[in-house]
Amino acid sequence: MQKPTIVLDAYWRQVSELFSEADFARLHTAFDVVWGQDAPIPQEVLDGALPDAVALISADPRVSRDTLEAAPGLKAVVEVSGAFPASIDYAACAKRGVEVLSCSPGFRESVAEMAVAMALAGARGLVTEHELFRNGRESWLADHPERDFSLFDCPVGFVGFGAIAQETLRLLRPFRPVVRAYDPFLDDDAAAAKGVILTSLEEVLSQSRCIFVMAAPTVENKGMIGAQQLSKMPNGSLLVLASRAHLVDFDALLRDTTFGRIRAAIDVFPQEPVDRKSQMRFNPNLILSPHRAAAVKGGRHLIGKMIVDDLLEITAGRAPTQLLRAADRDVELLAGVSDAAPVAEMAAKR
Numbered sequence: 001m002q003k004p005t006i007v008l009d010a011y012w013r014q015v016s017e018l019f020s021e022a023d024f025a026r027l028h029t030a031f032d033v034v035w036g037q038d039a040p041i042p043q044e045v046l047d048g049a050l051p052d053a054v055a056l057i058s059a060d061p062r063v064s065r066d067t068l069e070a071a072p073g074l075k076a077v078v079e080v081s082g083a084f085p086a087s088i089d090y091a092a093c094a095k096r097g098v099e100v101l102s103c104s105p106g107f108r109e110s111v112a113e114m115a116v117a118m119a120l121a122g123a124r125g126l127v128t129e130h131e132l133f134r135n136g137r138e139s140w141l142a143d144h145p146e147r148d149f150s151l152f153d154c155p156v157g158f159v160g161f162g163a164i165a166q167e168t169l170r171l172l173r174p175f176r177p178v179v180r181a182y183d184p185f186l187d188d189d190a191a192a193a194k195g196v197i198l199t200s201l202e203e204v205l206s207q208s209r210c211i212f213v214m215a216a217p218t219v220e221n222k223g224m225i226g227a228q229q230l231s232k233m234p235n236g237s238l239l240v241l242a243s244r245a246h247l248v249d250f251d252a253l254l255r256d257t258t259f260g261r262i263r264a265a266i267d268v269f270p271q272e273p274v275d276r277k278s279q280m281r282f283n284p285n286l287i288l289s290p291h292r293a294a295a296v297k298g299g300r301h302l303i304g305k306m307i308v309d310d311l312l313e314i315t316a317g318r319a320p321t322q323l324l325r326a327a328d329r330d331v332e333l334l335a336g337v338s339d340a341a342p343v344a345e346m347a348a349k350r
């Protein structure tokens with residue numbers, strides 16, 4: 001029997017960053033894969049494949065009514081950049097019954113692991129003492145209660161309680177944290193099922209010693225953590241920023257961390273790469289990570305597994321269960337907010 005055709009146009013990503021060898025083999029066993037190379041797909045290859053394609057996997061999917069007309073058998077569009085882009089006609093896809101899926105849940109393990117690493121490094125003064133040690137100024141056997149704390153029984157807060165936050169909490173569970181979360185799109189039952197107190201942003205910020213910012217960037221939440229919100233954080237508390245700089249007023253964050261009243265561990269920045277002369281580079285109360293939360297060998301392979309699993313479901317006539325479905329989200333809030341262009345440019349230079 002002929003295998004269904006899929007178009008794999010992952011560039012600017014590398015195919016091997018998305019798929020383990022085993023999942024790439026599963027993909028090829030189940031589907032006739034067009035392109036699948038680490039270079040942009042030539043337009044004529046795409047045009048030639050669309051009439052037979054059941055799925056289009058792309059880091060930069062451009063799907064208009066014309067695309068849908070050219071692809072009468074299309075059942076799914078999978079974006080592999082990390083967020084729903086503005087370049088898809090979501091209404092036209094919904095009308096045609098084409099699933100639009102985002103790979104974003106496939107980052108959860110690697111990003112959660114890094115968030116825990118950043119929290120532990122911040123909470124135990126690891127990076128600070130390491131830097132002081134290099135300069136002969138380290139403090140032997142000192143507790144530093146004004147700065148350091150244990151995650152055991154610690155009040156921990158989440159701003160945004162989606163896939164990455166939930167995975168982070170799963171990893172933190174052995175520390176028995178007392179967990180509060182602010183997420184206006186989560187209901188009480190879902191939070192209760194995870195053992196989390198769903199509450200206001202103010203309470204999360206004022207009652208937690210360690211706060212993870214993990215909300216998706218939307219058209220509504222730019223700079224939602226500003227000077228007023230940061231002022232609620234207790235002295236000596238730590239902000240771990242893992243989702244997007246969009247959520248935080250960086251001028252306010254840099255002001256509040258300058259003298260160490262609060263500290264921050266940051267993986268994502270308003271401009272990436274950060275300017276060589278930025279004050280951030282000289283602020284000892286910041287742990288700086290160059291957008292590497294998912295950057296580890298295999299750190300994006302869950303994406304490939306989810307893609308293969310969901311495409312098998314979709315081509316069997318069932319609903320996808322792994323990737324994020326546009327149909328389940330208010331795409332108006334999300335689409336195009338996260339600009340993939342700087343990430344794509346940095347990725348090209350790896």
Ligand SMILES: NC(=O)C1=CN([C@@H]2O[C@H](COP(=O)(O)OP(=O)(O)OC[C@H]3O[C@@H](n4cnc5c(N)ncnc54)[C@H](O)[C@@H]3O)[C@@H](O)[C@H]2O)C=CC1
Nearest residue numbers: 104107160161162163164183185215216221242243293294
């Ligand atoms: N640092 C890195 O390398 C990476 C960062 N990310 C970022 O992490 C974000 C979160 O990823 P996931 O957990 O997989 O997404 P998700 O969609 O599962 O969860 C996002 C959560 O944010 C919540 N949210 C939206 N607006 C909010 C608001 N105003 N206040 C509080 N919560 C709000 C949503 O209700 C949702 O529960 C992504 O959108 C992406 O920007 C993702 C992968 C890698």
Ligand SMILES: O=C(O)C(=O)CO
Nearest residue numbers: 081082291294295343
């Ligand atoms: O690490 C990556 O590949 C990302 O896109 C993070 O946002």
